[in-house]
Amino acid sequence: MSYRITDKCRGCTLCAKNCPMKAITGTVKERHVIDPDRCVSCGLCGRLCAFGAIVDDRGMAAAKVPKDQWKKPRIDPALCAACSVCVENCPRECLAISDPKYHGDITMIALLRAPEDCIGCGICAARCPVEAISLV
Numbered sequence: 001m002s003y004r005i006t007d008k009c010r011g012c013t014l015c016a017k018n019c020p021m022k023a024i025t026g027t028v029k030e031r032h033v034i035d036p037d038r039c040v041s042c043g044l045c046g047r048l049c050a051f052g053a054i055v056d057d058r059g060m061a062a063a064k065v066p067k068d069q070w071k072k073p074r075i076d077p078a079l080c081a082a083c084s085v086c087v088e089n090c091p092r093e094c095l096a097i098s099d100p101k102y103h104g105d106i107t108m109i110a111l112l113r114a115p116e117d118c119i120g121c122g123i124c125a126a127r128c129p130v131e132a133i134s135l136v
Contacts, residue, residue, distance in 0.1 A: 095112060
């Protein structure tokens with residue numbers, strides 16, 4: 001189930017402009033709509049909405065959270081297999097696999113290469129097959 005926008009929406013367009021999946025549509029000063037087929041439940045819309053108009057995929061009202069308090073992924077290098085599942089699933093392309101340190105190096109890991117672009121959605125952690133990623 002995807003996130004929903006309630007009648008508290010004022011049509012400020014902040015959620016639509018920032019949705020990484022372009023799942024939110026609407027016009028200024030009118031209630032916006034989330035396309036459930038495009039929504040990946042990243043939660044960015046809820047963290048941005050000042051009007052409390054977003055309901056999460058569990059039916060709970062999402063709360064606005066200041067950007068400096070958004071959680072970021074932490075990768076445990078001892079567990080990371082550099083499989084790139086997190087890289088491929090990041091909606092903001094914030095993750096990358098480290099470069100080898102020398103020819104034949106097999107100790108590469110996932111890295112948060114663009115922390116300023118990370119929206120703290122947790123998709124990387126949810127999809128990691130070895131549970132090497134946590135949000136902190």
